[in-house]
Structure formats: C-alpha cells, structure tokens
Amino acid sequence: MGAFLAGLGLIVSGGLASVLVGRRWRSRAAVAGIVAGSLCGLVAAGRALAGGTTPAMHVSWPVPYGSFSLAIDPLSALFLVALFVLAPLAAIYGGRYLEEEHDGRSIGGVWFFTSLLIAGIAVVLAARNGVLFLVAWEVMSVAAYFLVTFEHHRDEVREAGWTYLVATHLGTAFLLAMFLLMGRATGSLEFDAMRPGAVPPALAGLLFCLAVVGFGTKAGLVPFHVWLPEAHPAAPSHVSALMSGVMIKTGIYGLVRVLLLLPSPPAWWGWLLVGLGIVSGVGGVLFALAQHDLKRLLAYHSVENIGIITLGLGVGLLGVHAGMPLVALAGFAGALLHVLNHALFKGLLFLGAGAVAHAAGTRDLDHLGGLGKRMPWTAATFLIGSAAISGLPPLNGFVSEFLIYTGAFAAALTGRGAVLAAAAAAGAALALIGGLAVACFTKAFGAVFLGEARSRRAASAGEVAVAMRMPMAALAVACAAIGFGAPWVLASIAPVLGLLATAFGLPAPGPQIETLRAALTRVSLASLALLAAVAVAVLARRLLLRGRTVGTAPTWGCGYAAPTARMQYTASSFAQPLVDLFRPVLGTAASGTLPSGPFPARASFASATPDPADRRLYRPLFAGAAALFGRLRWVQQGRIQLYLLYLVATLLILLLWKVR
Amino acid sequence: MSWAPFVRYVLAVALAPLLGGVIGKTKAFFAGREGAPLLQGYFDLAKLLRKGTVYSTTTSWVFRAGPVVTVGAVAVALALVPMGGAPAPLAFPGDFLLLAYLLALARFVTIIAALDTGSAFEGMGASREAQFSALAEPGLVLCFLALARNAGDLSLSASLGALSFAAWRSHAAVLALVAAALFIVFLAENSRVPVDDPTTHLELTMIHEVMVLDHAGPDLALIEAASWLKMWVLGALVVGVVVPVRTGAAVIDGGVFVVAMLLLGVAVGVVESAMARLRLLRVPQLLVASGVLAALATALISG
Amino acid sequence: MFEINTLLVGLLLVNFVLLGASRLDTGVRQVAAQGALLSLLTLAEHAGWGAPWRVWLLALGSGVVKAVVFPHFLRRALREADVRREIAPYVGFTASVLVGVAALAASLWLASRLPLPGPVASPLLVPVSLFTVLVGMFLLVSRRKALTQVVGYLVVENGVFCFGLALPEDAPLPVEVGILLDIFAAVFIMGIMIYQISREFDDIDTDRLTSLRDEAT
Structure with missing residues (x-):
C-alpha cells in the first residue's frame, strides 16, 4: 500500500x-x-x-x-x-x-x-x-x-x-442512486462492511440494472456509448x-466489483450481459466499418471490445448460475484478460493513429495511403495492433477471445434451452465480430499504410520521433508476449479467478485453470509452429530467389496506361459491400452527384453514418426534455439578484420547514 | 505416440495439389474436353518455383510477407485437422477455434498484401473476400459447435472421431445439415463456384484470383500451395463428417479418406459444371443460409 | 471591551446602517466595522485577554482580513472602476430598513425554535447571527451594483462566522468553511465580477448581465 x-x-x-x-x-x-x-x-x-x-x-x-x-x-x-x-x-x-x-x-x-x-x-x-x-x-x-x-x-x-x-454525469447519477440504495440496504458504504445477504432479491435486481446503466455509460456499452x-x-x-x-x-x-457486493446472480443477469455484449460487439464493429476518421473508427472498436468483455462476463455469470465452474472461469478469465489485452492493443493503435495524424495532417482514411514506406516503425506496430485486435493468432487478442469462446462452448456442450441459445449466440456473435474486425482492420491498415498516398500531405509524411516510436514498439512487443506466453499469463491471473470463485460460491478453481492452461499451452505451441513455418517459408523463398532476377515494375493496371493514385480502392469503397449489406442497421446516408454523359465534368460522393442511438434515442429524448423545461423559461430573467432571490427563498423555506 | 498423424500430414501436403487436377478433369469431362493433366497442380508449382520474380514499385514488405505468412498459417491449420480416423498431430479442446482463426490470419495477410499493390482491382477482390469470409465465419464456428455437442467434447479430433455410420443412421437429418453448411463454407472459403470463379478471365468479377494478380514466381507458388492446402483442410472436415469410416486399420481408413477427398474434388467439379456463379449481391444470402443450417443443427443435436 | 452583548448589539446596529446606507463607501466602511466587531467577539467568546493562542490567531486573522484587507480592496475597486458612488437599490432605503425589522423578528423567532448542540454564551448570539445572514441575503437580492453584491456576500459570510462562534469549540468545520468562503469572496467575486463587468460594460451595474441570457428560440 x-x-x-x-x-x-x-x-x-x-x-x-x-x-x-x-x-x-x-x-x-x-x-x-x-x-x-x-x-x-x-x-x-x-x-x-x-x-x-x-x-x-x-x-x-x-x-x-x-x-x-x-x-x-x-x-x-x-x-x-x-x-x-x-x-x-x-x-x-x-x-x-x-x-x-x-x-x-x-x-x-x-x-x-x-x-x-x-x-x-x-x-x-x-x-x-x-x-x-x-x-x-x-x-x-x-x-x-x-x-x-x-x-x-x-x-x-x-x-x-x-x-x-x-453522458458521464447521467451515468454517475445512476451510480449515485445505486450506492445510496446499497448503503441503505446493507447499512454501510464501506465495501468490506456490506453484506450481500442483506440485499433482498428484488432490490438486488434493481441495483444490478442501475450498475449496468451507470457503469455501462462509462464503459461505452450500446446504447449508452454515444x-x-x-x-x-x-x-x-x-x-x-x-x-x-x-x-x-x-x-x-465497477460492474465486477458490484457483482461481488451483491447476492448470488440470477440467470437473467447473465442473459442481459450476453445480450448487451452481442449488441455492443456487433454494433461497434459495424459502425467502425462505416467510419472514415481513423480515430473515430478506433473509438467504435472500443465499443466492440467492451462488448466482447461484457459477453465474457455474461458467459461467466451463466456458468455461475448453471453451476458449471469451467464455463464461469473461462468466461471471467477471458473477459479479464481481454481488459488487459485491449488496453495494450488499443493503446498501441491510438498512439499509431496519433503518429499518422501528426505526420500526415489528417485522420481521414480516404486522404491517406502509402505511409508504410515512409513510416515503417509506425506501420509495423500498427499492423501488430490490428492483427491483435482482430483476434488473430499468435497475438494476445486471440488468447482472450479463445477463453471466452471456450466458456461459451463448454456451456453449449451440455446446456439446454436458454443456456444453449445464449451460449451459441455468443459463439456465433464472436465469430461474426472476428470476421468483421478483420474486414475493418484490413481496411484501416490498408487505407493508411498501403498503396500510394491519396493526398499531398500524406505523400510527404515522415516517420515520427524515437520517443513516439518506442512506446508503440513496447506495446507491440507486449501484445506478442501475451500471445506466445498465454499459459503463464493465465497462471498469473489465477488469484483473480480464485477471488471470483470464492465470491460466487464456486469450488476452488485449480482444476479448471489447469484445463484451460493445457489448452493454452497447445495454442502457444501452435504459435511457435506458425513462427517456424513462416521462417521456413521465408528461407525457402530466399534460397530459391538467390541468383535469379528480381525485378521491379509498376503495379499491373490491367492494361490501363496511365494509372494514378486516385484510382486506388479507397477505404469507403472497401467497406461499401458490408456497409450496404447492413444499411438497415447503420442507416448510412450517401449524397453526391454521379458522373453522367460521355464527358463527365464533375462528380462527387460522400457518405455519412450518424449514430442511430444518438439520432433516434437521445436526440428525441433531449428535445422532449428541452421542450418541457422550455416552459419554465420565464424563471430565467438573467438578473443575478433574482437568482440570488431563488436561492434565499429556497434556503428560507428549508429552514422554516425544518424548525416548523 | 503413433506416427499415423504425421504420416497423414505429410501425405496431405503431398496430395493436396492433386485435388485441383481432379476438379479440372471433372469439369473437362462435362464440357466434353480433354482438359489439363491430373498432375497440372504439380507442374504449375514446379514451373513457378523455377522462376524469378517481379515486385511492384508500389509495394512494401507487407506484400512480401503475404505469401509466407499465408502458407505458414495454413500449414499449421492442417496440423489441427484429423484425417481418416486418426487424431490430428495437434489436438486439444477448442482447437477448431485456432483452426478458424489461422485461416482468418491467412486471409488477413492476403488482403493486406493485395491492398499493398494500390491496384483498384486487387482492392475490389480484397473487399469482397473480407465481406464474404466475415459472413462465412459464424457458420463455420456453429458447424464445429454442432459437432462438438454431438460428441460432448470440444476438440475437433474427438468431435469427428465420435461420428460413425451408426451416428448417420440415428440422426441423419442433423448431420446432413452440418455437412451442407460445411460444404457451403468449403466452397466459399476456397473461392469456388457459386461464390467465386477461379477460372474466369475478367478481373472485375474475380475474388481470390484477382487478389494475387501481382504475385509472381516463388511467391505465387507459395500462394498456390496455400490454396491447395486450405482446400485440403476444409475438405477433410467435410469428408470427416460425410464418410466416417472407422475400421481401426490405419491403411484402410487412410485409403478410404484419400479416395473420399478425390471424390470431393469430383463433387466440386460437378457443382462448377452444373451451376453458374451467383450474383455478388446474392452471395451473402448463401452464406447466411449456411449459418442458419449450422444453427439449426446445433439446436437439434441433443447434448 | 469584551462585553458580548454590547458587541452583538453593535453588530445589529451596523446591519441597520447597511440597510439604510445610500453611498457605496458607507457600505464598505460598515462592513469593515462589522469585521472588527466580529474579531472582538471571537475573543469575547473565549474569555477576553486570556483566550488561547489559537483563538487569538483566528480573531486577529479574520479581523485583519475583514476590517483592513477587504475594505482596502473594495475601495480600490471603487476607485479604479470609477463609478458613481450611489447605491442603486431595487428596494428603497426606508423599505429596506422595514424589511430589516421584519428580518430581525423572524430571526428571534427562528432562534427560539432552532435546536442547538450546547449552551450559548449569549441569548442574543444566535438571533443576531441569523439576522446578519438574512440582511446579507437581502442586500444581495435588492442591490444593483456589483460592489454591493460583494458587500452583501461579506455580510452573509460574517453572519455564518458569527453563527459558528455559537457552536462548541471543538467544531472546527464551520470555522474552516467560513475562512474558505472568505478566500472565495476575495479572489473570485472581486476579481472576476467587478473588473470584468466594468471592462465589458464600462460600468459595474449587474443589470448589464441580462444581455448574457439565453434567448428563447
């Protein structure tokens, strides 16, 4: 301490x-x-x-x-x-x-x-x-x-x-209410003195909902993510x-901490978290796909990853409720490890995005390109971050997603009815999220670092300073280290799992952790094999090409004689099929003038994807509130004396009410 | 420790290019042509391996990393697949996830290598590949889940090992659903008709082939080899479900397996001869359908 | 010199003068007098000359700040802002004094109803402190110039301070809060309000702030 x-x-x-x-x-x-x-x-x-x-x-x-x-x-x-x-x-x-x-x-x-x-x-x-x-x-x-x-x-x-x-204050309001109710029910606001047994089940449900809204706002769960x-x-x-x-x-x-302070979770808590996790995960990655701004894209990926973490927690709660310790521990372990992993690769990606914005002067994906050759360090680390966040082996993102999958599938192996449905939905959603994340990060990495520059600033960008490169490199190394050293990492978070197991009344988690460790050891083995296979392939190619002609030429333009950088596929075009497919969810609006006639003069295209939670939920809500409170506008006279009068009157009324 | 898994692994690597020959011959038969020789895959590889290479001036190290990582990932994925009744060299609970994600890694590097060329055509192919594979992913994972639920075990070797002709008799409907879903994923992931046409002559309409337009020489050989291996990986899963021969004798099981794989090649050839490619906008429906089939199977199999 | 009741009556009278004062510098002077009285009162509360050093420190500190430093600043502000020296009231001076009488009655009644944690040095202490608070609030509400706002604020603060004296010695929080409020008044109200208002509007009339109001759309 x-x-x-x-x-x-x-x-x-x-x-x-x-x-x-x-x-x-x-x-x-x-x-x-x-x-x-x-x-x-x-x-x-x-x-x-x-x-x-x-x-x-x-x-x-x-x-x-x-x-x-x-x-x-x-x-x-x-x-x-x-x-x-x-x-x-x-x-x-x-x-x-x-x-x-x-x-x-x-x-x-x-x-x-x-x-x-x-x-x-x-x-x-x-x-x-x-x-x-x-x-x-x-x-x-x-x-x-x-x-x-x-x-x-x-x-x-x-x-x-x-x-x-x-948003943050609305969230805090829910938390304040939660702590007040919790303090009233348990008789103390000291966490150690709170006795879960003292909370009646109905109140526990209410407290859990307040915690989900309050903490979910900070975490960025859909629909509190705006x-x-x-x-x-x-x-x-x-x-x-x-x-x-x-x-x-x-x-x-906060959510996990409050779960520890509440009585044993009923099943619907797990379902709620799995549901929110799926909506946030799939929603987050879909909206990320539709973005043009690199940092905004990354922000939506935070929503996605928070969704994955929540999904893991939900699977864990389902396991607790169903009395399946392996499910519970795999879910919790995956969720908690993903917290650490996401901190590493999302930190890395935001630093990389900063380096790009700094060097090229824009974060608009459709104006970047070709930075890989001019910023090799940033590109390499960003690539590692992209692969990690897409959950690809041998990096750390795969390890935590593997654990959550294992939890969900272990539940689906023997579960029936609602447990099976939730677990299978969790697995399918994770798979979809993974696939879409690959699409999104190939888009982001490709648009920023590959091909030719799409703007003059991007063409003249240079590598950033060492002090900016080193933190990115350190984070990239950490991502790889957790990927290869997964069994050890799992062993080192075992005390956390022990804590959760005790709190949720599960048996000591030793055997389950051993099971997961054995699987992760094989994963690490496969990662090493992958490394070896790639090394062999590299060596083979080098040997084969020794003494032969290795030429360079412009990219094959399919017979077109004068290709320019503007003919490249842009990030928007890359994502268009998926964005189009999910238009009912995304509500992407496109505008512009299409080229027409044999000699088209000027054409333009722009698309925007405003957040529907913002547009359809909060704006009407706040507009309604504004209209309601607008009726009280007469109170506002803009005179300081009058405001003070309100204060004085309130104080006097309170005083009189108290001494009455 | 038995050598059987490793022997099978080596055999799979050796036989994979043959699959392409079988498909080609089948299609030629339906078209009434002589067709390329059965061993064309080997000839292609040998030719490419003897050549030098040309790199585009636009590309960076990412482009060069594409083929080697792809082939590495697929080679490791092959080690996770049980073939002909024998467990895979690397089997553990949840191994199918590693398999799915290794294929995703291969796709990831192929896509970024394609984007590295700056070509609009390759970008187009990469975009479609990203879209279709993302939609195929849930189906694949749910197929694995259905099989695991049937066996009560989370490892692929145990899941496929639990299947038998007896199982087909008792719940044929469910296994047929899984097989159908897997076959769709197999076709989609290997860029076959009706999702993609590997032999088309128009870059605009291709998916996988257009992504590797700029690769040449040994790099292209690695990509070709990876494609054959990938086809073998997913094909082995389909065969493992459809032809669960378990006599216990390694030679018979292995032999039946190889024959079944070649028959799968014939089946692909038949599909390619009998069907036209779907419109690109219709492909997602097919992939979603495979996911729905797999989900149905998962729900119907009693745990 | 340390007769509590005398001091309290003095405080009371100062309040009435404040209510009836028509010139800005009278207000400033009266507030200074109030500060001095309060510092004496602090000592009187704790056995006059024989008070412990802690009390001396508090008394001297608050006396210096309230009777010397603040008035000095206020006068300087008055000089530099170069404004008309009249207090511009919303409520006339006679009416103000009448309101003061009503406030005094209310304070006496309130004090009789208010539960207190312990015995108080003088029966007048609580009513006078409440009265001071009320007068301060009234000044805040009924006067137009920014400087009078500061004066009103200081009067409220004096009332709070005085009220704190009525509480047993081992309740440091009200005293602390009082001192914190002092600093707040000195730094924020004076600095920001007066200078900013006079700079923006060439005047320190708070009526000008009305133009900052969000108009209905």
Missing part, C-alpha cells in the same frame, strides 16, 4: 509541478512523475497479484459516510497493471507529441489533468468506500473532460466535450489511448 500511495503522490506532484515550472520543463516534470509513479504502482499491483491482498488502509474523512478506505486485491491489481503499464508509455509518447501539436497553447494544463486522470483511475480501482469511489470517479471524469476539450477552439471538440460531460465516438477522437492521441485503454475499463471494473 505504501508503494501505491507513493506512486499516487509522484503522479499528482508531477502534474502539479508541470503547471508551476517553466515552459521547457513542463512535459518533463509530468512525464517523470507519471513514469516514476507508475513504476511504484506496478510494484504494488504486482505484489497484490502475486501474494494476495495487501493490507487495506482506513483513514477517517469528515465527509458523511466517507472514509479513505483503500485496498488492492487481485481484481484491483489486474486493472491497475493495465493502467500502470499503459500510462507511462502514453506519457512518454505524449511528451513528444504535445511538443509539436499544441500550436502555442499551454500544455501545463494537459499534463495536470492527465496526471489527475491517471491518479483518479488508480483511486477508483483501489477505493473501498462508496463515497470515495464516487469522488474519485468524478475526478477521473472531469479530468477527462478537460483533456477532451484541449483543442477547444474547434467547434466539434466543444460539442464532443459537451456530449461527454452530459459519447465515446465523439470524445475519444477529440482528445490528444495519447489521452485517447489512456481513455480507451484504461478509463472505460473502470466501468467493467
């Missing part, structure tokens, strides 16, 4: 220092604080993951029902590892990135809020008191708001910040990486 607090202190003081010190030292102070603090935090988290719970800390706090109760159990530790691995890499990257991107605006504020965001997430993950949790939650959310609105001179950024602020594709692209890229990689995972963490 000491190391954890020291880490927090270092991070926050680094952030404070970056506001106070001179211009040239701002980034360095904050980066140093974040790196040193994260190392301390990693030590604390690693210790908790290796040796069980570290001693908890309780310090009283004058806020009603609040206390500084902090503890790191294996569950917290797992999420903390994701945070403290990604944070320093993002910070190192950001140190260089901001130097060139901020065009004159002060970066002290960005660093201050970045440090606050990291510290806020850390406290959320370690808090063991409802009030402290909510306070840290708000610190995290508000810090993220200031980071999202960093480029506040742009209209769409302010709009995005506004959407985010409204803020995510707006806010993530607006923030500076290293902050997007942190938000997408770690911040939204606090929603998953």
Whole structure:
C-alpha cells in the first residue's frame, strides 16, 4: 500500500509541478512523475497479484459516510497493471507529441489533468468506500473532460466535450442512486462492511440494472456509448489511448466489483450481459466499418471490445448460475484478460493513429495511403495492433477471445434451452465480430499504410520521433508476449479467478485453470509452429530467389496506361459491400452527384453514418426534455439578484420547514 | 505416440495439389474436353518455383510477407485437422477455434498484401473476400459447435472421431445439415463456384484470383500451395463428417479418406459444371443460409 | 471591551446602517466595522485577554482580513472602476430598513425554535447571527451594483462566522468553511465580477448581465 500511495503522490506532484515550472520543463516534470509513479504502482499491483491482498488502509474523512478506505486485491491489481503499464508509455509518447501539436497553447494544463486522470483511475480501482469511489470517479471524469476539450477552439471538440460531460454525469447519477440504495440496504458504504445477504432479491435486481446503466455509460456499452465516438477522437492521441485503454475499463471494473457486493446472480443477469455484449460487439464493429476518421473508427472498436468483455462476463455469470465452474472461469478469465489485452492493443493503435495524424495532417482514411514506406516503425506496430485486435493468432487478442469462446462452448456442450441459445449466440456473435474486425482492420491498415498516398500531405509524411516510436514498439512487443506466453499469463491471473470463485460460491478453481492452461499451452505451441513455418517459408523463398532476377515494375493496371493514385480502392469503397449489406442497421446516408454523359465534368460522393442511438434515442429524448423545461423559461430573467432571490427563498423555506 | 498423424500430414501436403487436377478433369469431362493433366497442380508449382520474380514499385514488405505468412498459417491449420480416423498431430479442446482463426490470419495477410499493390482491382477482390469470409465465419464456428455437442467434447479430433455410420443412421437429418453448411463454407472459403470463379478471365468479377494478380514466381507458388492446402483442410472436415469410416486399420481408413477427398474434388467439379456463379449481391444470402443450417443443427443435436 | 452583548448589539446596529446606507463607501466602511466587531467577539467568546493562542490567531486573522484587507480592496475597486458612488437599490432605503425589522423578528423567532448542540454564551448570539445572514441575503437580492453584491456576500459570510462562534469549540468545520468562503469572496467575486463587468460594460451595474441570457428560440 505504501508503494501505491507513493506512486499516487509522484503522479499528482508531477502534474502539479508541470503547471508551476517553466515552459521547457513542463512535459518533463509530468512525464517523470507519471513514469516514476507508475513504476511504484506496478510494484504494488504486482505484489497484490502475486501474494494476495495487501493490507487495506482506513483513514477517517469528515465527509458523511466517507472514509479513505483503500485496498488492492487481485481484481484491483489486474486493472491497475493495465493502467500502470499503459500510462507511462502514453506519457512518454505524449511528451513528444504535445511538443509539436499544441500550436502555442499551454500544455501545463494537459499534463495536470492527465496526471489527475491517471491518479483518479488508480483511486477508483483501489477505493473501498462508496463515497470515495464516487469522488474519485468524478475526478477521473472531469479530468477527462478537460483533456477532451484541449483543442477547444474547434467547434466539434466543444460539442464532443459537451456530449461527454452530459453522458458521464447521467451515468454517475445512476451510480449515485445505486450506492445510496446499497448503503441503505446493507447499512454501510464501506465495501468490506456490506453484506450481500442483506440485499433482498428484488432490490438486488434493481441495483444490478442501475450498475449496468451507470457503469455501462462509462464503459461505452450500446446504447449508452454515444459519447465515446465523439470524445475519444477529440482528445490528444495519447489521452485517447489512456481513455480507451484504461478509463472505460473502470466501468467493467465497477460492474465486477458490484457483482461481488451483491447476492448470488440470477440467470437473467447473465442473459442481459450476453445480450448487451452481442449488441455492443456487433454494433461497434459495424459502425467502425462505416467510419472514415481513423480515430473515430478506433473509438467504435472500443465499443466492440467492451462488448466482447461484457459477453465474457455474461458467459461467466451463466456458468455461475448453471453451476458449471469451467464455463464461469473461462468466461471471467477471458473477459479479464481481454481488459488487459485491449488496453495494450488499443493503446498501441491510438498512439499509431496519433503518429499518422501528426505526420500526415489528417485522420481521414480516404486522404491517406502509402505511409508504410515512409513510416515503417509506425506501420509495423500498427499492423501488430490490428492483427491483435482482430483476434488473430499468435497475438494476445486471440488468447482472450479463445477463453471466452471456450466458456461459451463448454456451456453449449451440455446446456439446454436458454443456456444453449445464449451460449451459441455468443459463439456465433464472436465469430461474426472476428470476421468483421478483420474486414475493418484490413481496411484501416490498408487505407493508411498501403498503396500510394491519396493526398499531398500524406505523400510527404515522415516517420515520427524515437520517443513516439518506442512506446508503440513496447506495446507491440507486449501484445506478442501475451500471445506466445498465454499459459503463464493465465497462471498469473489465477488469484483473480480464485477471488471470483470464492465470491460466487464456486469450488476452488485449480482444476479448471489447469484445463484451460493445457489448452493454452497447445495454442502457444501452435504459435511457435506458425513462427517456424513462416521462417521456413521465408528461407525457402530466399534460397530459391538467390541468383535469379528480381525485378521491379509498376503495379499491373490491367492494361490501363496511365494509372494514378486516385484510382486506388479507397477505404469507403472497401467497406461499401458490408456497409450496404447492413444499411438497415447503420442507416448510412450517401449524397453526391454521379458522373453522367460521355464527358463527365464533375462528380462527387460522400457518405455519412450518424449514430442511430444518438439520432433516434437521445436526440428525441433531449428535445422532449428541452421542450418541457422550455416552459419554465420565464424563471430565467438573467438578473443575478433574482437568482440570488431563488436561492434565499429556497434556503428560507428549508429552514422554516425544518424548525416548523 | 503413433506416427499415423504425421504420416497423414505429410501425405496431405503431398496430395493436396492433386485435388485441383481432379476438379479440372471433372469439369473437362462435362464440357466434353480433354482438359489439363491430373498432375497440372504439380507442374504449375514446379514451373513457378523455377522462376524469378517481379515486385511492384508500389509495394512494401507487407506484400512480401503475404505469401509466407499465408502458407505458414495454413500449414499449421492442417496440423489441427484429423484425417481418416486418426487424431490430428495437434489436438486439444477448442482447437477448431485456432483452426478458424489461422485461416482468418491467412486471409488477413492476403488482403493486406493485395491492398499493398494500390491496384483498384486487387482492392475490389480484397473487399469482397473480407465481406464474404466475415459472413462465412459464424457458420463455420456453429458447424464445429454442432459437432462438438454431438460428441460432448470440444476438440475437433474427438468431435469427428465420435461420428460413425451408426451416428448417420440415428440422426441423419442433423448431420446432413452440418455437412451442407460445411460444404457451403468449403466452397466459399476456397473461392469456388457459386461464390467465386477461379477460372474466369475478367478481373472485375474475380475474388481470390484477382487478389494475387501481382504475385509472381516463388511467391505465387507459395500462394498456390496455400490454396491447395486450405482446400485440403476444409475438405477433410467435410469428408470427416460425410464418410466416417472407422475400421481401426490405419491403411484402410487412410485409403478410404484419400479416395473420399478425390471424390470431393469430383463433387466440386460437378457443382462448377452444373451451376453458374451467383450474383455478388446474392452471395451473402448463401452464406447466411449456411449459418442458419449450422444453427439449426446445433439446436437439434441433443447434448 | 469584551462585553458580548454590547458587541452583538453593535453588530445589529451596523446591519441597520447597511440597510439604510445610500453611498457605496458607507457600505464598505460598515462592513469593515462589522469585521472588527466580529474579531472582538471571537475573543469575547473565549474569555477576553486570556483566550488561547489559537483563538487569538483566528480573531486577529479574520479581523485583519475583514476590517483592513477587504475594505482596502473594495475601495480600490471603487476607485479604479470609477463609478458613481450611489447605491442603486431595487428596494428603497426606508423599505429596506422595514424589511430589516421584519428580518430581525423572524430571526428571534427562528432562534427560539432552532435546536442547538450546547449552551450559548449569549441569548442574543444566535438571533443576531441569523439576522446578519438574512440582511446579507437581502442586500444581495435588492442591490444593483456589483460592489454591493460583494458587500452583501461579506455580510452573509460574517453572519455564518458569527453563527459558528455559537457552536462548541471543538467544531472546527464551520470555522474552516467560513475562512474558505472568505478566500472565495476575495479572489473570485472581486476579481472576476467587478473588473470584468466594468471592462465589458464600462460600468459595474449587474443589470448589464441580462444581455448574457439565453434567448428563447
């Protein structure tokens, strides 16, 4: 716990220092604080993951029902590892990135809020008191708001910040209600003192729903995800990486933590999570396919991956309910491992997207291209991230998806009726998500890095600085390491599974973990075999080509004499068949003028895919609310004295009501 | 440890190109032509392996990585497939997922290698490949699930090993559904009619073949070899379901298996001769249908 | 000098002067006087000269801030903003004083009903502090100039501070809150409101803020 607090202190003081010190030292102070603090935090988290719970800390706090109760159990530790691995890499990257991107605006504020965001997430993950949790939650959310609105001179950024602020506070409102009800039922807001037995089943259902909405908003589950594709692209890229990689995972963490505090889950909780997971997963990847903006595409993929994680949790709950420990543990293990994996590859991809935007000056896929030759490092790491997020072996994404699949299929082997339906649907959905993710990331990688440049800026782009390349390389290595070392990784999260098994009343998870480990060992073996086979193929080709002519020529243009870069298939054309197929869901609208006549003069085409949850659900809802509250407009006279009068009147009425 | 799985593996690698010859001969027979020799696949490979190569100036290392990773992935996938009653060299619970995702990896690198050329035609092929395979994926996985549920085991070797002619007698309908779904996936994944026509002469209408337009020499040989191997991988699954011969004698089982594989080639040839290619817009319906068949089978098989 | 009731009556009278004052600098002076009285009151509450050093510190600190620093700032603001020196009220001065009388009655009644945690040094302490709060609120609501807003705010704060004195010694929170409010008033209200308003509108009349209102669409 000491190391954890020291880490927090270092991070926050680094952030404070970056506001106070001179211009040239701002980034360095904050980066140093974040790196040193994260190392301390990693030590604390690693210790908790290796040796069980570290001693908890309780310090009283004058806020009603609040206390500084902090503890790191294996569950917290797992999420903390994701945070403290990604944070320093993002910070190192950001140190260089901001130097060139901020065009004159002060970066002290960005660093201050970045440090606050990291510290806020850390406290959320370690808090063991409802009030402290909510306070840290708000610190995290508000810090993220200031980071999202960093480029506040742009209209769409302010709009995005506004959407985010409204969404996050709506979510928090649900959480507040949940903690209040929970505190009333259990008699305490200390997590340790809450007794699941004290919660009646009907209330437990309500609490679970509140948690799903509240935490689902932060995590970005469909249909509460509308803020995510707006806010993530607006923030500076290293902050997007942190938000997408770690911040939204606090929603998953909260959900799991609350599940531990509630009585044994009924079946419909599992079905609800599986359903939400499928909708989010498939919806997220479909909307990603329809995007033109690289960072927006990645943001929708966060929705998809949160869907996969939720799916895993749902499968786990189904296993708990059906009394199938293997199903439960495989589902939970897959979900939790995917949290870590997604932090790594999504962090990597957002950093790569930042590098691309930085080098080529645009994030529009249809204006990029050919960057692979000019930015080989970025391209190679982005490729690894793309393959990992598509769930391809031998990388880490496959490992966690494999575990979730195993859980779902183990349930489907013997399950009947609703369990079978849910498990089979989960498996089929995962397969569809995987296939669509391959389509989406071949599109993204192809449009950005392959072929010829589609704009002048893209044609003159150059590789980014070493300080930006190294974090990406480190994350890529981590993705591969988890892929090849899957059995060891599973063994190292075994304490978390033990914790969950105890909480859900399952037998000690030893045998199940052994089963999964044996399968993962074979997967690793196959990964090594794949590596060897590829190496053999490479060697064979080299031997065969030795001494023969290896020529170069322009790409075969099928007889066309004057090909240009503009004739390439664009990202939009690549995705068009799938987007067209799913038009009823996506609602993509196309506009433009088609070429006509023997000598067509000017033609244009544009397509846009606005989010239907935003368009069909929230806009009417908020418009209705606005109309309703518009009737109260007479209250607003714009006179400060009148507002004060309202305040005074309210206070007096309350006072009179109390002393009456 | 028995050597049978490894012998079968080597035999599969050796025999895979023969499948193409069988298909070609069948089609020639229906068209009333002499057709290319049965061993044409081997001749093609030998010719390509002797050549030099030409790379497009637009391409980068991604283009060069395409063929080697494809062939590597498919070679490992082949090691996961049980053939002729013997378990696969690499068998474990959930191995079919690795199989499906290795094929996805092969597809992934083929697509990006195609996009690396910057050619509109190859982009077009890549786009279609991405679309169709994404839609074929749920069907494939559900087929595996139905088989696993039938056997009560999550490994492919056990799933196929549990099948027998007795099983066909007791629940023929369900197994027929699985076989039909698998056959559709087999045709789609291997770029055969009615999804794709590998022998068409118009780049605009091709899918897989147009993606590899710019590969030449040993690279193209690797791609061809990977295609044959992939056909063998998925074909072995179809054969494993349809012809579950289990005498226990390795030679007989293996022999029957090889004959069945060649008959599968004939079946493909018949389909290609009897059917026209579907319109591209209709292909998704076919693939969704395979998914529905597999889902039905999953629901009908009692666990 | 440390007679609690005398000091409290003084506080009360100052409030009435504030209600009836027609010039801005009178208001500032009265608020300063109120601050000084409060600091004396703090000492009186705790045995006069023999008060512990903690109380001395609090008394001196609040006295200096409220009787010297704030008035100084307010006068400077008045000078620099260069505005007309009259208080522009929405409610006339006579009416204000009458409202004050009503507020005093209400405070006495409220104080009699209000449950308190312990014995209080003087029966007048609670009513006077409530009255000060009410007067401050009334000033906030009924005066037009931004500077009077600050004055009203300070009066409210004085009332809160005074009320805090009525509570037992080991309740540091109200005192802390009072001090926090001081800082808030000093930094935010003065800095932002007065200078910004006078810069934007060449005037410190809060009526000008009406133009910032979101119009119906």
